[in-house]
Amino acid sequence: MQYKILGARGPRVSTIGFGAWASGGMNWGPTDDDVSKKALHAALDAGVTFFDTADVYGFGHSEDLIAEVIKERGKGDLIIATKAGNDFYHAGKDSDSGYGAIQQNYKKKYLIEAAEKSLKRLGLETLDILQLHSPDLEKLEWDDPWEALTLLKEQGKIQHAGLSIQSFKESEQAHLLERHKGLLDCIQVRYNLLERKAEKLLFPEAIKYGIGVIVRIPMLFGLLSGKFNRQSIFEGDDHRRFNLDAEKLKSYLGKMESMSDLYERYPDFSPAQVALRFGISHPACSVSIPGGKTPAQVNENCAASDMPAIILQPPESGLDG
DSSP: OOEEESTTTSOEEESBOEEOTGGGSSSSSOOOHHHHHHHHHHHHHTTOOEEEOOTTTTTTHHHHHHHHHHHHHOOTTOEEEEEEOEEOSSOOGGGBSSSSBOEEOOOHHHHHHHHHHHHHHHTOSSEEEEEEESOOHHHHTSSHHHHHHHHHHHTTSEEEEEEEOOTTOTTTTTHHHHHTTTTEEEEEEEOBTTBOGGGTTHHHHHHHHTOEEEEEOTTTTTGGGTOOOTTOOOOTTOTHHHHTOHHHHHHHHHHHGGGHHHHHTOTTSOHHHHHHHHHTTSTTEEEEOOBOSSHHHHHHHHGGGGSOOOOOOOOOTTSBO
16 A cells, blocks of 8 residues: 655545445445445555545444444544535435435534534544535635634644535636635545546646645446446436436446557556556545445455556546546
8 A cells, every 4th residue: 555645734645545435325225334344444454544434424324334443443543534514414305316315504603513523423533634525616605614614623623624626616616726725735526537627727726735635436436447338227325326327327438448458558457446546646636535335345446556657648528527
Protein backbone atom coordinates (compact mmCIF):
# COMPACT_ATOMS: atom_id res chain seq x y z
CA MET A 1 0.00 0.00 0.00
CA GLN A 2 1.24 3.47 -0.92
CA TYR A 3 0.52 6.63 1.06
CA LYS A 4 0.23 10.34 0.23
CA ILE A 5 -0.55 13.58 1.99
CA LEU A 6 -4.09 14.77 1.24
CA GLY A 7 -3.37 18.16 -0.28
CA ALA A 8 -1.15 20.70 1.45
CA ARG A 9 -2.86 20.63 4.85
CA GLY A 10 -4.51 17.24 5.09
CA PRO A 11 -3.48 14.01 6.79
CA ARG A 12 -1.39 11.15 5.42
CA VAL A 13 -3.72 8.64 3.74
CA SER A 14 -3.54 5.34 1.91
CA THR A 15 -3.95 5.91 -1.83
CA ILE A 16 -6.69 3.29 -1.91
CA GLY A 17 -9.36 3.96 0.68
CA PHE A 18 -12.65 2.33 1.55
CA GLY A 19 -15.96 3.77 0.37
CA ALA A 20 -18.56 2.72 2.92
CA TRP A 21 -21.80 3.59 1.13
CA ALA A 22 -22.76 -0.04 0.52
CA SER A 23 -21.87 -0.92 4.12
CA GLY A 24 -24.90 1.09 5.19
CA GLY A 25 -27.15 -1.67 3.86
CA MET A 26 -29.15 0.57 1.51
CA ASN A 27 -29.03 1.47 -2.18
CA TRP A 28 -26.59 -1.26 -3.28
CA GLY A 29 -28.73 -4.37 -3.19
CA PRO A 30 -28.58 -6.98 -0.42
CA THR A 31 -25.79 -6.71 2.15
CA ASP A 32 -24.87 -8.61 5.29
CA ASP A 33 -23.45 -6.75 8.29
CA ASP A 34 -21.07 -9.55 9.20
CA VAL A 35 -19.65 -9.62 5.67
CA SER A 36 -19.48 -5.82 5.60
CA LYS A 37 -17.46 -5.82 8.82
CA LYS A 38 -15.14 -8.49 7.44
CA ALA A 39 -14.59 -6.25 4.41
CA LEU A 40 -13.72 -3.35 6.72
CA HIS A 41 -11.27 -5.54 8.63
CA ALA A 42 -9.75 -6.76 5.36
CA ALA A 43 -9.14 -3.13 4.37
CA LEU A 44 -7.33 -2.49 7.65
CA ASP A 45 -5.25 -5.65 7.18
CA ALA A 46 -4.27 -4.43 3.70
CA GLY A 47 -3.02 -1.09 5.03
CA VAL A 48 -6.04 1.10 4.27
CA THR A 49 -6.12 4.13 6.55
CA PHE A 50 -8.83 6.20 4.85
CA PHE A 51 -12.51 5.38 5.33
CA ASP A 52 -15.16 7.49 3.64
CA THR A 53 -18.74 7.41 4.84
CA ALA A 54 -21.73 9.73 5.33
CA ASP A 55 -24.45 10.09 7.91
CA VAL A 56 -27.05 9.30 5.25
CA TYR A 57 -25.51 5.94 4.24
CA GLY A 58 -27.98 3.48 5.68
CA PHE A 59 -29.38 6.39 7.68
CA GLY A 60 -26.51 6.17 10.17
CA HIS A 61 -25.80 2.45 9.81
CA SER A 62 -22.55 2.82 7.86
CA GLU A 63 -21.14 5.02 10.63
CA ASP A 64 -22.38 2.50 13.21
CA LEU A 65 -20.47 -0.35 11.57
CA ILE A 66 -17.30 1.71 11.30
CA ALA A 67 -17.65 2.55 14.99
CA GLU A 68 -17.83 -1.17 15.81
CA VAL A 69 -14.66 -1.86 13.87
CA ILE A 70 -12.87 1.05 15.55
CA LYS A 71 -13.81 -0.41 18.93
CA GLU A 72 -12.40 -3.77 17.89
CA ARG A 73 -9.21 -2.51 16.25
CA GLY A 74 -8.61 0.93 17.76
CA LYS A 75 -8.56 4.28 15.97
CA GLY A 76 -4.79 4.43 15.52
CA ASP A 77 -3.88 6.38 12.39
CA LEU A 78 -7.24 5.82 10.70
CA ILE A 79 -8.76 8.81 8.96
CA ILE A 80 -12.56 8.82 9.04
CA ALA A 81 -14.17 11.16 6.53
CA THR A 82 -17.92 11.59 6.81
CA LYS A 83 -20.47 13.91 5.21
CA ALA A 84 -23.55 15.90 6.13
CA GLY A 85 -26.24 17.87 4.36
CA ASN A 86 -28.59 15.16 3.11
CA ASP A 87 -31.18 15.35 5.85
CA PHE A 88 -32.88 12.04 6.55
CA TYR A 89 -33.89 13.03 10.06
CA HIS A 90 -36.76 15.29 9.00
CA ALA A 91 -37.62 14.15 5.46
CA GLY A 92 -40.92 12.52 4.58
CA LYS A 93 -41.88 9.94 2.00
CA ASP A 94 -42.55 12.68 -0.54
CA SER A 95 -38.82 13.45 -0.47
CA ASP A 96 -37.81 9.95 -1.62
CA SER A 97 -36.03 10.19 -4.98
CA GLY A 98 -34.74 6.61 -5.00
CA TYR A 99 -32.27 6.88 -2.15
CA GLY A 100 -34.83 6.98 0.63
CA ALA A 101 -36.53 9.95 2.23
CA ILE A 102 -33.86 12.66 2.00
CA GLN A 103 -33.83 16.42 1.56
CA GLN A 104 -30.89 18.79 1.18
CA ASN A 105 -30.33 20.87 4.31
CA TYR A 106 -27.30 23.15 4.49
CA LYS A 107 -28.48 25.49 7.21
CA LYS A 108 -25.80 26.24 9.77
CA LYS A 109 -27.79 24.92 12.73
CA TYR A 110 -28.62 21.65 10.97
CA LEU A 111 -25.05 20.94 9.84
CA ILE A 112 -23.70 21.47 13.34
CA GLU A 113 -26.33 19.16 14.80
CA ALA A 114 -25.65 16.55 12.11
CA ALA A 115 -21.91 16.66 12.84
CA GLU A 116 -22.58 16.13 16.54
CA LYS A 117 -24.79 13.12 15.77
CA SER A 118 -22.06 11.63 13.57
CA LEU A 119 -19.54 12.12 16.36
CA LYS A 120 -21.82 10.25 18.74
CA ARG A 121 -22.44 7.36 16.31
CA LEU A 122 -18.75 7.02 15.49
CA GLY A 123 -17.74 7.29 19.14
CA LEU A 124 -15.19 10.00 18.37
CA GLU A 125 -14.34 13.31 20.00
CA THR A 126 -13.45 14.91 16.68
CA LEU A 127 -14.16 14.12 13.03
CA ASP A 128 -11.03 13.86 10.91
CA ILE A 129 -12.89 15.25 7.90
CA LEU A 130 -16.43 16.57 7.50
CA GLN A 131 -17.59 17.15 3.92
CA LEU A 132 -20.60 19.01 2.60
CA HIS A 133 -22.45 16.22 0.81
CA SER A 134 -22.81 17.20 -2.85
CA PRO A 135 -25.02 20.26 -2.42
CA ASP A 136 -26.60 22.26 -5.21
CA LEU A 137 -24.59 25.35 -6.18
CA GLU A 138 -27.40 27.58 -4.93
CA LYS A 139 -26.87 26.32 -1.38
CA LEU A 140 -23.11 26.76 -1.64
CA GLU A 141 -23.64 30.44 -2.35
CA TRP A 142 -25.15 30.80 1.12
CA ASP A 143 -22.97 31.71 4.10
CA ASP A 144 -24.50 28.99 6.28
CA PRO A 145 -22.52 25.90 5.20
CA TRP A 146 -19.19 27.70 5.33
CA GLU A 147 -19.96 29.27 8.69
CA ALA A 148 -20.87 25.82 10.02
CA LEU A 149 -17.57 24.31 8.88
CA THR A 150 -15.64 27.27 10.30
CA LEU A 151 -17.33 27.02 13.69
CA LEU A 152 -16.91 23.25 13.88
CA LYS A 153 -13.20 23.68 13.17
CA GLU A 154 -12.86 26.39 15.80
CA GLN A 155 -14.60 24.17 18.34
CA GLY A 156 -12.31 21.24 17.53
CA LYS A 157 -15.21 19.04 16.45
CA ILE A 158 -13.67 18.60 12.99
CA GLN A 159 -10.02 18.61 11.97
CA HIS A 160 -10.47 19.23 8.27
CA ALA A 161 -13.24 20.69 6.11
CA GLY A 162 -14.24 19.26 2.76
CA LEU A 163 -16.70 19.63 -0.09
CA SER A 164 -18.08 16.75 -2.09
CA ILE A 165 -18.50 18.26 -5.55
CA GLN A 166 -21.88 17.46 -7.06
CA SER A 167 -21.65 14.98 -9.92
CA PHE A 168 -21.25 16.60 -13.35
CA LYS A 169 -20.84 20.05 -11.75
CA GLU A 170 -17.03 19.98 -11.66
CA SER A 171 -16.60 23.14 -13.71
CA GLU A 172 -19.59 24.98 -12.27
CA GLN A 173 -18.35 24.57 -8.69
CA ALA A 174 -14.62 25.04 -9.33
CA HIS A 175 -14.71 28.73 -8.39
CA LEU A 176 -15.54 27.77 -4.81
CA LEU A 177 -11.99 26.52 -4.28
CA GLU A 178 -10.56 30.00 -4.67
CA ARG A 179 -13.37 31.60 -2.66
CA HIS A 180 -12.91 29.22 0.28
CA LYS A 181 -9.24 28.35 -0.08
CA GLY A 182 -8.54 29.26 3.54
CA LEU A 183 -11.17 26.85 4.85
CA LEU A 184 -11.32 23.93 2.43
CA ASP A 185 -8.73 21.23 3.01
CA CYS A 186 -10.09 18.71 0.52
CA ILE A 187 -12.72 18.05 -2.10
CA GLN A 188 -14.33 14.82 -3.21
CA VAL A 189 -14.84 14.41 -6.95
CA ARG A 190 -16.50 12.02 -9.36
CA TYR A 191 -13.62 10.90 -11.57
CA ASN A 192 -12.88 7.76 -13.58
CA LEU A 193 -11.71 6.53 -16.96
CA LEU A 194 -14.97 7.55 -18.65
CA GLU A 195 -15.69 10.76 -16.70
CA ARG A 196 -12.69 13.08 -16.76
CA LYS A 197 -14.24 16.55 -16.74
CA ALA A 198 -12.47 17.34 -13.44
CA GLU A 199 -9.11 17.42 -15.23
CA LYS A 200 -10.02 20.57 -17.15
CA LEU A 201 -10.55 23.17 -14.45
CA LEU A 202 -11.16 21.63 -11.04
CA PHE A 203 -7.88 19.74 -10.61
CA PRO A 204 -5.67 22.71 -11.58
CA GLU A 205 -7.53 24.82 -9.03
CA ALA A 206 -7.04 22.17 -6.36
CA ILE A 207 -3.31 22.01 -7.03
CA LYS A 208 -3.05 25.80 -7.04
CA TYR A 209 -4.63 26.14 -3.59
CA GLY A 210 -3.23 22.99 -2.00
CA ILE A 211 -6.65 21.37 -1.66
CA GLY A 212 -6.53 17.58 -1.57
CA VAL A 213 -8.65 15.46 -3.90
CA ILE A 214 -10.59 12.34 -2.90
CA VAL A 215 -11.69 10.32 -5.95
CA ARG A 216 -15.17 8.83 -5.79
CA ILE A 217 -16.97 6.54 -8.24
CA PRO A 218 -13.56 5.39 -9.57
CA MET A 219 -15.11 2.25 -11.07
CA LEU A 220 -18.36 3.93 -12.20
CA PHE A 221 -20.57 1.96 -9.80
CA GLY A 222 -18.72 -1.26 -10.70
CA LEU A 223 -19.07 -0.88 -14.46
CA LEU A 224 -15.31 -0.49 -15.01
CA SER A 225 -14.69 -3.82 -13.31
CA GLY A 226 -15.82 -5.37 -16.60
CA LYS A 227 -18.54 -7.43 -14.91
CA PHE A 228 -21.59 -5.82 -16.52
CA ASN A 229 -23.07 -6.04 -20.02
CA ARG A 230 -26.00 -4.54 -21.86
CA GLN A 231 -28.34 -7.10 -20.29
CA SER A 232 -27.34 -6.32 -16.70
CA ILE A 233 -30.33 -5.50 -14.49
CA PHE A 234 -30.32 -4.00 -10.99
CA GLU A 235 -33.25 -4.67 -8.71
CA GLY A 236 -34.80 -3.59 -5.43
CA ASP A 237 -33.34 -0.46 -3.83
CA ASP A 238 -30.12 -0.68 -5.85
CA HIS A 239 -29.49 2.89 -7.04
CA ARG A 240 -27.88 1.55 -10.21
CA ARG A 241 -31.42 0.92 -11.53
CA PHE A 242 -31.36 4.57 -12.58
CA ASN A 243 -27.67 5.50 -12.40
CA LEU A 244 -26.85 2.62 -14.77
CA ASP A 245 -30.13 2.15 -16.58
CA ALA A 246 -30.27 0.45 -19.99
CA GLU A 247 -29.59 3.64 -21.94
CA LYS A 248 -26.63 4.67 -19.77
CA LEU A 249 -25.22 1.15 -19.81
CA LYS A 250 -25.29 1.11 -23.59
CA SER A 251 -23.52 4.47 -23.77
CA TYR A 252 -20.85 3.65 -21.20
CA LEU A 253 -20.18 0.18 -22.58
CA GLY A 254 -19.76 1.65 -26.04
CA LYS A 255 -17.09 3.99 -24.70
CA MET A 256 -15.37 1.13 -22.89
CA GLU A 257 -14.85 -0.68 -26.18
CA SER A 258 -12.25 1.95 -27.11
CA MET A 259 -10.17 1.10 -24.03
CA SER A 260 -9.17 -2.45 -24.92
CA ASP A 261 -5.62 -1.33 -25.73
CA LEU A 262 -5.27 0.14 -22.24
CA TYR A 263 -6.25 -3.11 -20.54
CA GLU A 264 -3.89 -5.07 -22.80
CA ARG A 265 -0.98 -2.97 -21.51
CA TYR A 266 -1.58 -4.36 -18.00
CA PRO A 267 -2.17 -8.10 -18.48
CA ASP A 268 -1.29 -8.90 -14.88
CA PHE A 269 -3.98 -6.63 -13.45
CA SER A 270 -7.77 -6.73 -13.54
CA PRO A 271 -9.88 -4.05 -15.25
CA ALA A 272 -10.95 -2.86 -11.79
CA GLN A 273 -7.32 -2.39 -10.74
CA VAL A 274 -6.51 -0.50 -13.94
CA ALA A 275 -9.46 1.82 -13.32
CA LEU A 276 -8.44 2.41 -9.71
CA ARG A 277 -4.80 3.08 -10.54
CA PHE A 278 -5.81 5.59 -13.18
CA GLY A 279 -7.88 7.47 -10.62
CA ILE A 280 -4.89 8.11 -8.34
CA SER A 281 -2.35 8.77 -11.09
CA HIS A 282 -3.26 12.43 -11.60
CA PRO A 283 -1.00 14.63 -9.43
CA ALA A 284 -4.01 16.34 -7.85
CA CYS A 285 -5.44 13.07 -6.52
CA SER A 286 -4.40 11.54 -3.22
CA VAL A 287 -6.89 8.75 -2.51
CA SER A 288 -9.54 6.76 -4.32
CA ILE A 289 -12.52 5.33 -2.42
CA PRO A 290 -13.92 2.24 -4.14
CA GLY A 291 -16.62 0.33 -2.35
CA GLY A 292 -15.96 -3.20 -1.19
CA LYS A 293 -18.79 -5.51 -0.17
CA THR A 294 -16.52 -8.49 0.51
CA PRO A 295 -12.92 -9.09 1.65
CA ALA A 296 -12.08 -10.44 -1.80
CA GLN A 297 -13.21 -7.22 -3.48
CA VAL A 298 -11.27 -5.16 -0.94
CA ASN A 299 -8.06 -7.11 -1.52
CA GLU A 300 -8.38 -6.74 -5.28
CA ASN A 301 -8.93 -3.01 -4.89
CA CYS A 302 -5.98 -2.51 -2.58
CA ALA A 303 -3.54 -4.19 -4.95
CA ALA A 304 -4.04 -1.27 -7.36
CA SER A 305 -2.10 1.02 -5.03
CA ASP A 306 1.20 -0.64 -5.94
CA MET A 307 0.66 -0.61 -9.71
CA PRO A 308 2.66 1.70 -11.98
CA ALA A 309 1.02 5.06 -12.64
CA ILE A 310 -1.41 5.22 -15.58
CA ILE A 311 -1.15 8.55 -17.38
CA LEU A 312 -3.45 9.13 -20.36
CA GLN A 313 -3.79 11.91 -22.87
CA PRO A 314 -6.50 14.53 -22.23
CA PRO A 315 -9.92 13.03 -22.92
CA GLU A 316 -11.47 13.10 -26.34
CA SER A 317 -14.95 14.52 -26.77
CA GLY A 318 -17.49 12.18 -25.19
CA LEU A 319 -15.12 10.84 -22.52
CA ASP A 320 -15.32 13.77 -20.15
CA GLY A 321 -18.60 13.27 -18.39
